[in-house]
Amino acid sequence: MNPSRILIVGGGFSGMSAAIQLRRQGHAVDLVEIDPGWRSYGAGISLGGATLRAFRTLGILDAFLAQGNAADGVQLFLPQGPKVADLPTPRIAGPDVPGGGAIMRPVLARILADATRASGTQVRLGCTFTSIEQDADGVEVSFTDGSRQRYDLVIGADGLYSKVREAMFPQAPKPQYSGQAVWRAVLPRPPEIATATMWMGPRIKPGVNPVSKTEMYLFVTEPRPTNEHVDPATFATHLRSLLTDFPAPALQAIREQIGPNSQIVYRPLEGLLMPRPWSSGRVVLIGDTVHATTPHLASGACIGIEDALVLAEELDRTDALDAALAAFEARRWERCRMVVQNSARLGEIEVAGGDKEEHARIMRESLMALAQPI
Numbered sequence: 209m210n211p212s213r214i215l216i217v218g219g220g221f222s223g224m225s226a227a228i229q230l231r232r233q234g235h236a237v238d239l240v241e242i243d244p245g246w247r248s249y250g251a252g253i254s255l256g257g258a259t260l261r262a263f264r265t266l267g268i269l270d271a272f273l274a275q276g277n278a279a280d281g282v283q284l285f286l287p288q289g290p291k292v293a294d295l296p297t298p299r300i301a302g303p304d305v306p307g308g309g310a311i312m313r314p315v316l317a318r319i320l321a322d323a324t325r326a327s328g329t330q331v332r333l334g335c336t337f338t339s340i341e342q343d344a345d346g347v348e349v350s351f352t353d354g355s356r357q358r359y360d361l362v363i364g365a366d367g368l369y370s371k372v373r374e375a376m377f378p379q380a381p382k383p384q385y386s387g388q389a390v391w392r393a394v395l396p397r398p399p400e401i402a403t404a405t406m407w408m409g410p411r412i413k414p415g416v417n418p419v420s421k422t423e424m425y426l427f428v429t430e431p432r433p434t435n436e437h438v439d440p441a442t443f444a445t446h447l448r449s450l451l452t453d454f455p456a457p458a459l460q461a462i463r464e465q466i467g468p469n470s471q472i473v474y475r476p477l478e479g480l481l482m483p484r485p486w487s488s489g490r491v492v493l494i495g496d497t498v499h500a501t502t503p504h505l506a507s508g509a510c511i512g513i514e515d516a517l518v519l520a521e522e523l524d525r526t527d528a529l530d531a532a533l534a535a536f537e538a539r540r541w542e543r544c545r546m547v548v549q550n551s552a553r554l555g556e557i558e559v560a561g562g563d564k565e566e567h568a569r570i571m572r573e574s575l576m577a578l579a580q581p582i
Contacts, residue, residue, distance in 0.1 A: 209523040209532060211235050212360035215349055216329075217337055217372050219246055222495030222512030223365030224320040228266055229520035231327035238359075239324065240351065242366075244334030248317030251392035251473050252425025254404060254417050254503070257300030257307045258578045259510040264301050265517055271319045276311030277418040279403035287409050289456035295571075300579050308404060308506075310417035310425065312394070316509075336366075340375055342489045361529065362491045363519070365512075368480060370497040376488045383478040385435040386502055388555045390427055390477055391447050393470040395462060397424040407454050410561045414451060414459060426462060426470075427503075431559040435476045443472040477502040477555065481548045484541060487533040494519060499544040504554035505574050507547045514582050515540055543582070550574045 211234040216223045219241030227237050260278065263269040272278075282295040297307025325331060332353070340362060341348045347359045364372025368383050397418050406415035414428040428450050438446070444466050451463040466472075480500040486493045495512030502508075518539050522532040550570050557567045 209235075209360075209527055209529060213358070214238070214361045214363065215240070215347075215357070215359045216363045216365055218364065218366035218370075218495075218497075219243070219321070219324075219331070219333075220248075220365060220367055220495065220512070221316070221320060221509050222516050223363070224324045225262075225266055225513045225516035226363055226365060226494065226519060227324045227329040228320075228327045229516055230523070231329055233520060233524050237327075237329045238332065238357065239329050240332045240335045240337065242334065242336040246317075246321060246333050248314045249473070250313035251394050251471055252310050252417060252419040252427070253313050253316060253509060254310045254427075254506040255308060256506050256510060256575070256578060257297055257305075258507070258582075259513065260301035260305055260309065262510060262513045262517060264305070266323065266513070268319050268323055269301065269305065271323075272309070272311060272316070273305075275315050275319065275420070276309055277420055278306040278309035279418065280306045280308070282308070282404045282406065285405065285407045285456060285458075287407055287454045287456060289458070292408065297575075298579055310404070310419045312419050312423075312425075315419075336371065340372070340491060342491070347490045360490065361523075364491060364493040364497050365495050365516075367496045368478060368500045370493070372491065373482070373493055373497050376491050376493075377482070380482050381480060383480045383500060386477040386479055386552060386555050387431060387433060387559050388429055388477045388502070389432045389435075390429050390475050390503060391443075391450065391472065392475070393426045393447060393466060393472045394419070394423055395426055395465050395470060397422055398458075398461070400458065405458075407456055407459055408564075409454060411558060412450055412453070413558060414454060416462065426466075429477075429555070429558060432476070438474050440472075440474075443474060444468060444470065447472060479548055479552050481545060484537055486537050486540075490529060492519065492533050492536070499548050501548045502551045502555050504551040505547055505571075505578070507551070507578060510578070511540075511544050511547050514543075518582060539582070543577070546574065546577055
């Protein structure tokens with residue numbers, strides 16, 4: 209597609225990734241983000257090899273390696289302490305890059321924001337659209353700051369509760385609560401925690417992953433039949449109580465450290481898979497806007513960033529916008545469906561205390577699929 213004027217609504221991971229790639233191709237890119245502070249909430253985020261491969265394409269791999277943590281393999285332990293398995297993580301991003309890693313969410317957001325600004329993207333914070341009107345050869349967008357602009361393409365990357373999706377696809381499904389929640393906290397990293405480490409309880413699955421040289425984050429999934437408010441004053445006590453049935457000394461040492469400074473984040477897990485099409489005329493949706501997943505495959509950020517890379521590639525291949533958007537969707541649908549539905553199934557098995565063999569098989573098949581080229 210000849211250099212065009214493109215609007216991205218949403219400054220999350222997929223929106224920023226799209227901005228970086230599209231600027232490389234010479235497009236004029238505006239990015240609007242409703243949050244005036246462009247903040248990223250949350251503790252750590254675990255990343256697989258496919259995500260590190262995407263970082264390499266985006267040009268942020270070195271920044272990630274300097275500010276986050278990369279390591280090979282996942283270690284699995286029984287609640288009492290004995291190790292049951294070492295899961296290999298293939299070096300998808302290249303022989304010189306470990307097979308996985310983790311980083312603090314706000315740190316990754318800052319790396320991407322710096323790269324977005326450096327790309328020459330025009331970023332407007334505390335601003336979003338009020339209307340999107342299409343005609344045969346463009347899109348007129350009105351904004352909350354009173355301005356109006358005309359674009360060749362609009363990319364909706366405004367997340368799980370997307371206003372672009374609502375405006376363009378009023379019949380689209382709404383996010384669904386999964387019956388499971390996740391707790392995350394940030395703690396000092398002891399020397400024996402070198403890579404992602406998990407303890408396999410019957411229904412509760414705690415794990416830790418180093419996010420830097422000195423810190424790690426703790427994640428604990430918990431079955432919760434209903435999605436109700438949890439008082440933050442109870443966070444530390446409740447998170448410690450979830451770890452009482454895990455006598456493993458390493459995990460008990462972690463439990464003792466959970467307190468008011470642990471940056472605890474609680475999140476009910478929701479999912480969404482919007483049926484195709486993901487575009488309407490000159491408006492296309494990417495990332496959590498169309499495929500929000502639970503974190504069981506550590507691939508939500510991955511598939512959103514990959515969307516951005518694939519969309520940029522397909523726009524570069526042809527001047528026919530409809531052909532580019534159709535090719536983008538054809539390349540992305542099966543991979544994104546697999547991540548959302550397999551992640552949801554892993555959660556169902558965990559909530560039910562179900563078949564460990566099926567759980568292991570889905571994990572293995574999904575990670576093999578994620579290793580494939582995009």
